[in-house]
Amino acid sequence: MQVSTRYSDLYAASAALAVGCTVSYIIYKLTKGRRNAADLFGYLNIKVVTTEESCDQVVQELRRRCQNHRALGFDCEWVTDNGQRQPVALVQLSSFDGYCGLFRLSHLKAMPTSLKDLLEDETIYKVGVAAADDGNYLNHDYSVVLKSTLDIRYLAELNGLEAGGLATLSSSLLNIVLDKSWRIRCSDWEADELSENQVQYAAMDAHVAIRIFAILLEQLDQKQKMSSWLFGTNGDSVWSHLDEYCLKYADVQYKMKHVKLKDGAKEKDGRTREPPSVPSKGYKLAMRAKPLYNNGYLEAPDGELLCRCDNKKALWFVYKELGDVVNEDPFTVRLRFEPAGRAVGDVGRYYQLEKENKCVVCGSTNSYIRKNVVPREYRKMFPEIMKEHASHDVVLLCAECHQLSNMRDHAMRARLADMCGAPLEKYQRGNNEFAGKKMKAVARALLYQSHKLPDARRKELEQVLLQHFPDQHEITEEFLGKVVQTKLALEDSEQESHGVKVVEYFFKNGGLLRLEELWREHFLNSMEPRHMPALWSVKHNQEKLLVKWNDGRVTQEHLKLIGVTRL
Structure with missing residues (x-):
């Protein structure tokens, strides 16, 4: 009996050892060659931003x-408490070559303008996992309208990959193990x-997000062979046609796919499955279900109503010891100083009216998003005299109306592009700037990918360059390097952007007030809103400046800044 027991114990121990070795071998095979991200990305240049000055430099x-x-x-x-x-404490942005900005919003007094403009720049994609969801938080916490987010899981699916989280994609595409320990994720x-x-x-x-994004784009480019931009007909890299893949x-918002169940069936957690919601397409901006306008009162020292405003804005005067709370319901703050101006005429009465929490187009009250009637790409370059108290041009739209309005704005931009000689970048094919970009792409293909190109294709690209540069008689590595390093006009100066050119045109031809009016007229004509605020006016800024002019608060110098000589 004792012998039998010994053999039984020995067998059990051997079996356990075999199982242990098998598991160890499987783990070894699965992780063989994989490295920690910190080991592979030692080249990162990380900048921690805690001041507005350093923010501007990093941006x-x-x-x-x-x-x-x-x-x-x-x-x-x-932080979750x-x-x-x-509120969002940290925003991380990384370039493809490893320059990383860590913006500590919890340590900045306010959202820096430079960072806000970058996050709201629709020409630059912000790529990651659930980036649109993070954008909703930024909108809720800091009123930042994050634009051009892209969830890399869409590109993973297009490549036939399982769209897991960032760690899963990093493991499968970069062969890198990310540290996703809860101790770091949930740290302070x-x-x-x-x-x-x-x-x-x-x-x-x-940084891993942008590296995965690049790999998925290249795989998608090769898989679909759409015009074969790098190896095909025109020599452009996949980055030259980014919008065709990403727009x-x-x-x-990315929607996780679930196992299909019949309506009324039970999920694993016991809950009854409900029919899918419509529409399935998410929306990037924070769709507010809570009231945006709570219509607090701001009064002059003698009790005259100056305007309706957000309670937080009214409390600012209290915190700065510039006003006192005189009523809780409705919430009312009375200033301790005489304001620069009081409500005069329809312009003043507009700010005294109660603002309704509903879509100004269809009247929906379920959710709403701020809409800038005059887009920021133009307004951000207006002089301060035109940007003060700009709430007139911020209206509420439901998600569907907001999306439709943005689509119809493209026609207005195209009209301005023709009128002002300010082509939109995506429509610049055929001009010298586009030709320059194409030559740089051809040169990069020959310089860095020549060994991958078929002989016939390589000769074709060389002929393209020789035709564009008739003084060059042969293709050399030195020549290709010079073409790649050529600085294009649009890379040199922001002054070549569409928005800048439009603003400059109206400054010299009729004034910036006219540009504002055109956008307001476009919004009214394209959306036909049925619930606009009373006293909302296409000529609101002109009427407001006229009141200030009569009060002596606007000078001739101010008028010069907006491109007009008289009101």
């Missing part, structure tokens, strides 16, 4: 580095100083 450098790729890796971090999400992102592990984790998430999925 400028990020813009410079993403000129060719027009994409940045993007992610956000925040007792189950409640706190509002701490006075971020730990080295936090800094590395935050930077890796953003369809820009600002669309």
Whole structure:
């Protein structure tokens, strides 16, 4: 009996050892060759931003580095306290070549204008996993309208891959293991100083996203062989046709696919499955179900109503000891100082009216999104005298009306492009600027990918370059290097952008007030809103400036700034 027991024990031990070796071998095979992200991405240049000055510098450098790729890796971090999400504490942005900006919003007094403009720049894609969801949080916490987000899981699906999270995609595409320990993910992102592990984790998430994005684009380009831009007919790289792959999925929330169940069937957690919601396409902006306008009162020292405003804005005067709360319902703050101006005429009465929390087009009250009637790409270049108290041009739309309005805005932009000689970048085919970009793409293909090109294709590309540069008699490595390094006009100066050219045109031809009026007229004509605020006027700014002129608060110098000589 004892012998039998010994053999039984020995057999059990051997079996356990065999199982253990098998599991170890499987783990070894699965992880063989995989490296930690920190080991592979030692070249990262990480900048932790806590001041507005450093923010402006980092944003400028990020813009410079993403000129060719027009994409940045993007992610956000925040703290959850007792189950409640706190405002976004950290925004991470990374360029393709490894320049990472970690913007500590929890340590900045306000959202810096340079960062806000970058996040709202629709010409630069912000790529990551669930980027549109993070955009909703930024909109809710800081009123940032994040534009051109792209969830890389869409591109993964187009390539026939299983669309897992960032760690899964990193493992399968980069052969890199990301540290997704809860101790880092759930750490204190509002701490006075971020730990080295936090800094590395935050930077890796953003940079890995842009690297995966690049790989998926290249795979998609080769798989679909659409015009074969790098190896095919015109020599352009996939980055030259970014919109053709990404525009369809820009600002669309990714929907996880579930196992199909019949309506009324039970999920694993016991809940009854409900029919899918419509529409399935998500929306990038924060669709507010709670009232946006709570219509607090702001009064002059003698009790005269100056305007209706958000309670937080009214409380600002209290915190600064510039006003006092005189009523809780309705919430009313009375100023301790005489304001620069009071409500005069229809212009003043407009700001005294109660603002309704509903879509101004269809009247929906379920959810709504802010719409800038005059797009920021133009308004951001207006002089301050025109940007003060600009709430007149911010209206509420439901998601469907907002999307439709944005689509119809393209026609207005195209009209302005023709009128002002300010072509939109995506429509610049055939001009010298586009030709220059094409030559740079051809040169890059020959310089860096020549060994992959068929002989016939390589000779074809060489002839393209020789025809464009008639003084060049042969293709040399030195010549290709010079073409690749050629600085194009649009890369040199922001002054060549569509928005800048339009603003300059109207400044010299009729004034910027006319540009405002055109956008307001376009909104009324294209959307036919049925619920616009009373006293909303196409000529609102002109009427407001006229009141200030009569009060002596606008000078001739102010008028020169907006391109007019008289009101």
